[in-house]
Amino acid sequence: MKQQFTLMADYNAWMNDNLYRLAAGLDEGDRSRDLGAFFGSIEGTLNHILVADIMWMNRFRVHPARYRCLDALEPFPAPKALAETLYSSFAELHRARDTMDRIIIDLIEVSDEQDYAVPLHYRNVKGEPLTRAFGPLLMHLFNHQTHHRGQATTLFYQLGVDVGVTDLLVRIPDQGPATPDR
Template identity: 35%
Template sequence: MITPQYCQMMARYNAWQNHNMRAACETLTDEDRRADRGAFFGSVMATINHILWGDSLWMSRLDGGAGPKVAAKDHKDLCDSFAQWATERRVMDQRILHWANTVTEPQLQGDLHWHAQMLNADMRKPMGLCVVHMFNHQTHHRGQVHALLTGFGKTPEDTDLVLMPEEAQWL
């Protein structure tokens, strides 16, 4: 279904978009970042925390490393400050890039097994589907942040995958 090259491209895209999103979010006041704007998770801060929490959860399943530092019910409060979020976001982006640069074809085959605590269910899905889901989840929720930033009168950078620079100056 997918290849290591797909994972590498999407990990680079994720890091690029998170860099751009961070820069745009830095132009907001802390009050604006925390303001409930009627989005699915309410605020910019809650949404970016959710993305980071989800990435931590999926990476723990993919690379066997540490998972989120808070329970699912507290995902919107993962990081107390924007500065903490920005630091943890960079670390997570590096973790995703490392995984993508080391994953092999055989590792992307077969099924992924995990226990979903929120559903209290053992899960089993194709590995490729799970990886695509992780990258799609990031993109979906960054789109929500993009809309929130636009609502604040900010102009976020391009999000088109075909416009991603070849040189990774954001890493």
């Protein structure tokens, strides 16, 4: 699983960098215009992804491995709702996203296969207690990001912005020269 999580952390940071770069090139009105997505706008969608990441990464702090890299979460706000606006400017949101992506990469680097089977006890946003294995929760973190980034790419297209290639495939390392089909 570690190899897959390493790939997903890389893909996550790469895609976030691409989308934030494109969003920074939009004027504020287009970036924050409600286009009918779950979280309204491009900025609202990107904000939601960060909100959920903060919530999940803070839940991961209870892992018995006590990952020191998660201490870097201290400066982040503690969101109470999934649509809570975290920062007053897009530049601040962008800096926070870059920091979060580094924390996620660091977490994957220091975690190991045994860690992924450990059950984590946490509360969801409704306050309900839950227990699930750490590995599948990490998988959910990455899947959630991909889901909402897909929505963001649709919003970019609605504004006439081509986001380019978004496939995970481009981040999968090449394994050498192709062999002819038999």
